[in-house]
Amino acid sequence: MLKKIHIASHHGFCMGVKRAIQFAEETSENAVGKVTILNEIVHNEAVVEKFKQRGVEQASSVDDVTEGTLIISAHGIAPDIIEKAENKGLSVVDATCPLVTNIYDIITEAVKDDYYIIHFGNLHHEETLGIVGYAPDRITVAGSEEELLSLPEWKDRKLGLTVQTTAHIEDFAIVEHKALAKWPHLKVFHTICNATTKRQTAILELAPKVDMVLVVGSQSSANSKRLASISNDICGNGKLIGSADDILSSWFENSAIESVGISAGASTPDFLVEDVIKKLVEISNGHAEVIQLESKRKNNISRTAG
Numbered sequence: 328m329l330k331k332i333h334i335a336s337h338h339g340f341c342m343g344v345k346r347a348i349q350f351a352e353e354t355s356e357n358a359v360g361k362v363t364i365l366n367e368i369v370h371n372e373a374v375v376e377k378f379k380q381r382g383v384e385q386a387s388s389v390d391d392v393t394e395g396t397l398i399i400s401a402h403g404i405a406p407d408i409i410e411k412a413e414n415k416g417l418s419v420v421d422a423t424c425p426l427v428t429n430i431y432d433i434i435t436e437a438v439k440d441d442y443y444i445i446h447f448g449n450l451h452h453e454e455t456l457g458i459v460g461y462a463p464d465r466i467t468v469a470g471s472e473e474e475l476l477s478l479p480e481w482k483d484r485k486l487g488l489t490v491q492t493t494a495h496i497e498d499f500a501i502v503e504h505k506a507l508a509k510w511p512h513l514k515v516f517h518t519i520c521n522a523t524t525k526r527q528t529a530i531l532e533l534a535p536k537v538d539m540v541l542v543v544g545s546q547s548s549a550n551s552k553r554l555a556s557i558s559n560d561i562c563g564n565g566k567l568i569g570s571a572d573d574i575l576s577s578w579f580e581n582s583a584i585e586s587v588g589i590s591a592g593a594s595t596p597d598f599l600v601e602d603v604i605k606k607l608v609e610i611s612n613g614h615a616e617v618i619q620l621e622s623k624r625k626n627n628i629s630r631t632a633g
C-alpha cells in the first residue's frame with residue numbers, strides 16, 4: 328500500500344526554460360506576421376503543443392523558414408545559423424539560456440587565447456551543435472569517458488575542457504580527474520549549470536528514502552533522463568514518465584512499494600507534476616501523505632549561476 332509521496336526539493340522549470348517560454352509567449356502575442364520556433368522551444372511535449380495551439384510554427388531548419396520572426400530555443404544555436412536567418416530578412420528573437428551563452432563566451436575567449444577545446448557532451452544535442460559553431464575548427468566533442476581519454480596527447484597545445492550544462496555531476500568529476508591525469512596542463516571550465524546541480528543533488532537526497540522514483544519529463548529531455556537514470560542507480564526503480572497517464576495502478580497492486588519520490592526535469596511544467604501527485608494520491612485511496620523535501624546538502628559542485 329502506497330503510504331508516502333516525497334517531492335524532490337528542487338524539480339521542474341529552471342530559469343533558462345522559464346525565460347525562453349516567456350520570450351516565446353511575448354513574441355507570439357506581439358510579433359507581426361508568422362512566428363516560428365527553431366526546434367523545440369524547450370524539450371517538453373506539453374509546452375511544444377501549447378505553442379502549436381497558439382499558431383506558432385516549428386521548424387527544424389532555418390532553410391524551411393521564409394518570413395516573419397524566428398525564435399531560437401533555450402538550447403541555443405550556432406552563430407552562422409543566426410546570420411543566415413538575418414540575411415534572409417527574418418527577425419530573430421534569441422531565447423538561448425544565458426548559461427549556454429556563457430559557454431559560448433568562455434570558448435570564444437579561450438580560443439582567442441590560443442586554447443583548443445575538448446567539449447564533453449552529446450554530439451547530437453542542440454546545445455552541443457550550437458557550442459561547436461562558436462569555434463568549429465578548435466573544438467573536439469567527446470561523448471563518453473572512453474572517447475575523451477582516447478584523444479591524442481596534444482602535449483604542445485593549450486587545452487581547455489568544457490561540459491554540457493546537463494551532464495551527470497558525479498560522472499563528470501571522475502572524467503575531469505582522469506582528464507587531468509592525462510593532460511596536467513588542461514584548463515577545466517565547470518559549465519554544468521546550477522539548475523542541473525540542484526536537481527541532481529535533490530535526487531541524491533530523495534532516491535535513498537523511497538521504493539520508486541518517478542521523474543516527470545520528456546524522452547527528448549537530457550536532464551530528465553539523467554535524473555531518472557541516477558534515481559534508478561540508487562533505488563533500483565527509477566522511471567521517466569511523460570505525464571500521470573503513464574502511471575499504471577498495477578505497479579502498486581500486491582507490491583511492496585510504500586513510498587514514491589517525485590522529481591521533474593528542468594523543462595517540465597508544474598501542472599504535469601501536480602497531476603502525477605493527484606494520481607498517486609488516488610491510487611492510495613487518499614491515504615498517502617505528501618511530503619515536500621527541503622534540501623540539506625550544500626551545492627558546491629557547479630560554479631555557474633542558474
Ligand code: SF4
Pocket residue numbers: 341342343344401424425426427492493520521522523550593633
Ligand atoms: S538546464 Fe541549465 S542551461 Fe539548460 S536552460 Fe535550464 S538553466 Fe539553462
